[in-house]
Amino acid sequence: MSRKVSKIQEFMSNQGNVNCAKFGKSTGKLVATGGQDRKVNIWKVGNPTIVAQLHGHTSTVESVTFDSEEEMVVSGSSGGTIKVWDLNSERMQKSYNYGHKTNVTCLDYHPFGNFFCSGSADTQVKVWDLRKKSYLQTYKGHTRQVNILKFSPDGRWVVSGGGDGIVKLWDLTAGKQMEDFTKHSGEITSLDFHPSEFLLAVGSADRTITFWDLDKFKQISQTTLDTRPVRSIRFTPDGSALCAGTTDTVKVWGWEPVVCHDCVDVHWQNVSDMHVDEQSGELYGVSYVDSFVSIWNVRLQQMQPFVDEPPPPTRTPVARVP
Numbered sequence: 093m094s095r096k097v098s099k100i101q102e103f104m105s106n107q108g109n110v111n112c113a114k115f116g117k118s119t120g121k122l123v124a125t126g127g128q129d130r131k132v133n134i135w136k137v138g139n140p141t142i143v144a145q146l147h148g149h150t151s152t153v154e155s156v157t158f159d160s161e162e163e164m165v166v167s168g169s170s171g172g173t174i175k176v177w178d179l180n181s182e183r184m185q186k187s188y189n190y191g192h193k194t195n196v197t198c199l200d201y202h203p204f205g206n207f208f209c210s211g212s213a214d215t216q217v218k219v220w221d222l223r224k225k226s227y228l229q230t231y232k233g234h235t236r237q238v239n240i241l242k243f244s245p246d247g248r249w250v251v252s253g254g255g256d257g258i259v260k261l262w263d264l265t266a267g268k269q270m271e272d273f274t275k276h277s278g279e280i281t282s283l284d285f286h287p288s289e290f291l292l293a294v295g296s297a298d299r300t301i302t303f304w305d306l307d308k309f310k311q312i313s314q315t316t317l318d319t320r321p322v323r324s325i326r327f328t329p330d331g332s333a334l335c336a337g338t339t340d341t342v343k344v345w346g347w348e349p350v351v352c353h354d355c356v357d358v359h360w361q362n363v364s365d366m367h368v369d370e371q372s373g374e375l376y377g378v379s380y381v382d383s384f385v386s387i388w389n390v391r392l393q394q395m396q397p398f399v400d401e402p403p404p405p406t407r408t409p410v411a412r413v414p
Contacts, residue, residue, distance in 0.1 A: 094356050096394045097342075100376075100387040103140050105133055110380040112155050113364045116162035117201070120367035123378055124165050125385055126153025132167045134179065137376065137387055144182045148175055157199040157208070166208050168196025174210055176222060191218050191227050200241040200250070209250050211238025217252045219264065229267050233260055242283040251292065253280025259294050261306075271309045275302050282325045284334070293334050293347075295322035301336055303347040313350035318343070323363050324377070329370040333397065335390075337363045337377055342390050344397070354396040360388050373398060 105113075108128030116122035122143070123135045132146040132153055151171035158165055164185070165177045172194050176186035192212040201208045206222040217231040217238055236255030243250050249270070253259045259273040259280055278298030285292055290306035299318040304311055320338035327334050333353060334345045339361050344353040360379035367376045375390040392398050 096356050096391045097358050098389050100138060100389050101140060102384055102386045103135070104383050105135070105380065105385040106131060106383055109382055110385055111153060113378045113380050113385055114156050114158065115365050115367040115376065115378060116158045117160050118158075118162045120369060120376055122158065122162050123385070123387065124156040124158060124167075125380070126156050126167055127383070128152050130169070132156060132165060132175075132177065134165070135385070144179060146175075146177050146182065146184070148184050148187070149173065155196050155199045155210075157201050159201045159208075160203050164201070166199050166201060168192075168199055168210055168212075170195045172196060172212065172214075174199075174220070176208075186222060188220065188227075191220075192216065195237070197237055198239060198241045200243050202243050202247055203245060204247050209241050209243065211241050211252055213237040215254070217241065217250070217260075217262065219250070229264075231260070231262050231269065233269060234258065236279070239280055240283050242285060244285050245287060251283055251285075253283050253294065255279040257296065257298070259283065259292075261292075261309075273302070273304055273311075275311055275314065276300070278321070281321065281323055284325050284327050286327055287329060287331045289331060291347075293325050293327065295325040295336060297321040299338075301325060301334070301345065303334075303350070313347050315345060315350055315352070324366045326366040326368055326375070328368050328373075328392070335366060335368065335375055335392070337366055339363070342375065342377075344392070344395055346397075356390065356395060358388060358390060360386060363388075368392070 105125045106127030110127040113125045130149040134144040149169045151169045155168040172192040174188040193214045195213040198211040215234040218227040219229040234254035240253040257276045261271040276296040282295035292304040294302045301315045324337040343355045363379040377388040
């Protein structure tokens with residue numbers, strides 16, 4: 093394995109298979125996992141000791157997400173139940189036993205308000221208000237299960253990616269669909285908004301990534317065919333590049349024009365989430381196999397286009413002898 097890549101830690105996370113793993117949204121130093129043992133476990137990157145173990149689900153935990161402050165965790169189960177947990181008290185704050193008819197496959201927490209959204213194998217997207225006892229909105233339109241959800245950085249929109257290969261953009265204020273993005277031939281696996289521009293990146297099992305202008309709702313570019321399905325994508329905090337993880341690589345992409353700046357092998361197989369640290373510029377990935385979870389580090393500063401170029405040699409002036 094390249095010197096640019098290291099496995100920070102590996103630990104047994106759950107009894108039985110792990111089904112989901114997500115980084116905290118603020119520092120990226122916390123990881124939430126859920127699995128067949130019906131537990132949500134919280135871990136700190138670099139520390140093998142469990143931080144919190146959250147009990148209460150009566151069926152397999154299939155999805156987890158943090159709030160923006162890493163003080164709350166939302167988890168969804170195969171039975172359609174959603175639970176909200178307070179990490180300070182390690183207690184359940186809310187339990188929604190209705191809404192979805194089956195597996196809650198994905199979740200995302202609103203960047204500002206007391207809202208979160210859920211996607212399910214029942215093909216529906218729901219928006220929830222923690223101050224209410226029920227969901228606020230239901231969005232229908234996918235023909236297969238919803239795989240991934242993402243709120244926009246300003247909190248106005250939510251995008252959903254499905255097993256039908258379609259990405260749908262929903263306006264939260266109007267409560268309706270704004271646009272369909274339909275350029276992928278395989279199921280949608282990952283989504284990310286650019287941190288400062290009206291730009292959306294979409295990763296797919298068809299082994300490509302598309303980039304979309306959200307001002308004109310037009311495709312900007314599409315990457316060349318990869319050797320493996322795209323599993324996770326993440327824009328760098330400054331928005332200069334997109335990092336894309338497959339089962340065995342990380343690639344760094346530009347989009348206008350589309351170009352692969354660099355690639356490094358990472359043998360993480362089932363990578364489920366990535367986080368780029370704003371201070372160090374390093375990328376962290378979390379993956380799972382069976383009951384084990386691994387945390388990886390990729391030194392982006394040693395990859396193009398981030399690598400520091402050596403300064404040009406200075407010329408020492410030669411004194412002229414009269």
